[in-house]
Amino acid sequence: MRVAILDNGAGNLYNLVRYFERVYGVSPKITMEPRELIDTDLLVLPGVGNFAVLSSIIDRVRDPIYRYIESGGPLLAICLGMQALFTESEEGGGRGLGVFDGRVVRIRSSGVRVPHIGWDPVEIVGGASSSALGMIDGRYFYYAHSYYVVPSNRSIVAGVTRYGDIDIPAVIYRDNIVATQFHPERSGVSGRIFARAIAEIFDLGVAPHV
Amino acid sequence: MVVRVIPCLDVDEGKVVKGRKFRDLAVVGDPVELAVRYEAEGADEIVFLDISASWKGREILRDVVRSVAREISIPITVGGGIRSLADADHIFRSGADKVSINTHAVKNPGLITDISRKYGSQSTVVAIDAKNSGDFYEVMIYGGREPTGLNAVEWARRAVDLGAGEILLTSIDADGTRAGYDLKLIGIIAGSVEVPIIASGGAGSPEDMYRAIAAGADAVLAASIFHYRRYTVYDVKRYLYSRGVAVRL
Numbered sequence: 188m189r190v191a192i193l194d195n196g197a198g199n200l201y202n203l204v205r206y207f208e209r210v211y212g213v214s215p216k217i218t219m220e221p222r223e224l225i226d227t228d229l230l231v232l233p234g235v236g237n238f239a240v241l242s243s244i245i246d247r248v249r250d251p252i253y254r255y256i257e258s259g260g261p262l263l264a265i266c267l268g269m270q271a272l273f274t275e276s277e278e279g280g281g282r283g284l285g286v287f288d289g290r291v292v293r294i295r296s297s298g299v300r301v302p303h304i305g306w307d308p309v310e311i312v313g314g315a316s317s318s319a320l321g322m323i324d325g326r327y328f329y330y331a332h333s334y335y336v337v338p339s340n341r342s343i344v345a346g347v348t349r350y351g352d353i354d355i356p357a358v359i360y361r362d363n364i365v366a367t368q369f370h371p372e373r374s375g376v377s378g379r380i381f382a383r384a385i386a387e388i389f390d391l392g393v394a395p396h397v
Numbered sequence: 398m399v400v401r402v403i404p405c406l407d408v409d410e411g412k413v414v415k416g417r418k419f420r421d422l423a424v425v426g427d428p429v430e431l432a433v434r435y436e437a438e439g440a441d442e443i444v445f446l447d448i449s450a451s452w453k454g455r456e457i458l459r460d461v462v463r464s465v466a467r468e469i470s471i472p473i474t475v476g477g478g479i480r481s482l483a484d485a486d487h488i489f490r491s492g493a494d495k496v497s498i499n500t501h502a503v504k505n506p507g508l509i510t511d512i513s514r515k516y517g518s519q520s521t522v523v524a525i526d527a528k529n530s531g532d533f534y535e536v537m538i539y540g541g542r543e544p545t546g547l548n549a550v551e552w553a554r555r556a557v558d559l560g561a562g563e564i565l566l567t568s569i570d571a572d573g574t575r576a577g578y579d580l581k582l583i584g585i586i587a588g589s590v591e592v593p594i595i596a597s598g599g600a601g602s603p604e605d606m607y608r609a610i611a612a613g614a615d616a617v618l619a620a621s622i623f624h625y626r627r628y629t630v631y632d633v634k635r636y637l638y639s640r641g642v643a644v645r646l
Binding site: 299 | 399466471486493495517519563645
């Protein structure tokens with residue numbers, strides 16, 4: 188199995204690489220090569236950084252990413268990567284992929300800290316409960332973010348986490364795309380269970396060790 | 398909000414050490430072994446502070462971070478001796494999720510902005526060592542040895558404006574005493590900024606940690622009580638849970 192991670196240019200993807208080695212026993216490619224981004228069994232849009240930086244990177248490989256998504260290739264987007272699936276962010280700076288309609292807004296809630304940093308339980312909602320994502324329902328995942336997505340179409344939200352008085356979309360799932368606001372690669376055992384759910388959803392043909 | 402419990406490992410030349418106020422350093426163990434143990438006990442994150450005096454010691458730290466990152470799958474924060482964006486780059490490349498800057502943030506506040514622009518404020522921790530000087534809490538640098546004249550409240554606000562996403566707040570007076578955190582300091586800083594506060598310095602018992610949280614801390618950090626197995630991370634979390642604090646058990 189091949190995993191390609193979009194190179195965010197910051198050089199801080201070691202933990203994501205290590206995650207895929209651990210859960211799927213494969214060494215992912217960190218790449219900006221259009222061919223490698225398309226010719227893969229799983230494409231990963233990583234987080235960390237800010238919207239402007241990520242959107243300027245996406246600008247260089249926009250077409251290959253669209254082609255990959257349109258061909259039905261499995262896409263996993265993490266944290267800022269999830270936000271980049273939308274068109275623009277309150278954080279400013281550049282365009283996202285615009286795969287989903289909606290907004291990316293700053294956390295504004297009384298009595299809670301921003302950034303939201305730490306572990307919170309995810310609640311799997313709606314139709315996703317009967318999917319493989321049901322196996323992460325109630326589990327704790329690690330978050331580190333100041334912005335979150337507000338999709339126009341709520342039916343793509345597969346999981347939420349409560350923060351202050353906001354239900355933050357923690358998981359988005361539609362067709363060949365799964366996106367998480369949390370960091371599965373930093374979420375201990377929960378992250379490994381998530382990898383199993385993803386393997387099942389995308390039919391990756393690997394049986395992750397939990 | 399779910400509170401975090403964070404073991405801190407002071408690393409000197411590749412070994413975890415513990416000393417009181419940077420004196421009488423004793424080796425307490427291997428960083429990888431301790432980090433693995435703490436993850437198994439339920440640690441929410443692990444903080445590494447490099448206290449090596451030498452350039453070689455800092456080189457070794459990168460190897461330590463890499464070795465730890467290979468073995469654990471919870472967030473790692475690394476601080477100590479980070480002077481420039483290039484230093485931070487090296488630490489991130491080794492597998493750190495966040496970097497913590499202290500002395501060099503005071504000397505060059507633009508460093509906070511440089512790191513947070515590239516890696517995001519959620520990966521940029523500013524560590525503040527504060528000492529009660531009677532009228533106010535004064536920011537100390539160089540491991541608590543050098544006063545700056547800066548008011549910790551004002552510095553915390555400025556650091557957040559510049560891009561800090563968390564404050565790692567250590568009371569120089571309480572550090573190493575195991576007599577409890579400086580609750581007044583925690584309350585003042587927690588009430589002055591919007592970002593999470595990690596309380597540090599003085600933890601002697603789970604009850605001390607409960608008090609720090611009640612005073613406004615979002616995370617509690619401790620070293621020796623965990624290293625010497627007075628309490629496990631799990632003990633602390635179970636205690637906090639029994640007092641009605643939300644934790645990940």
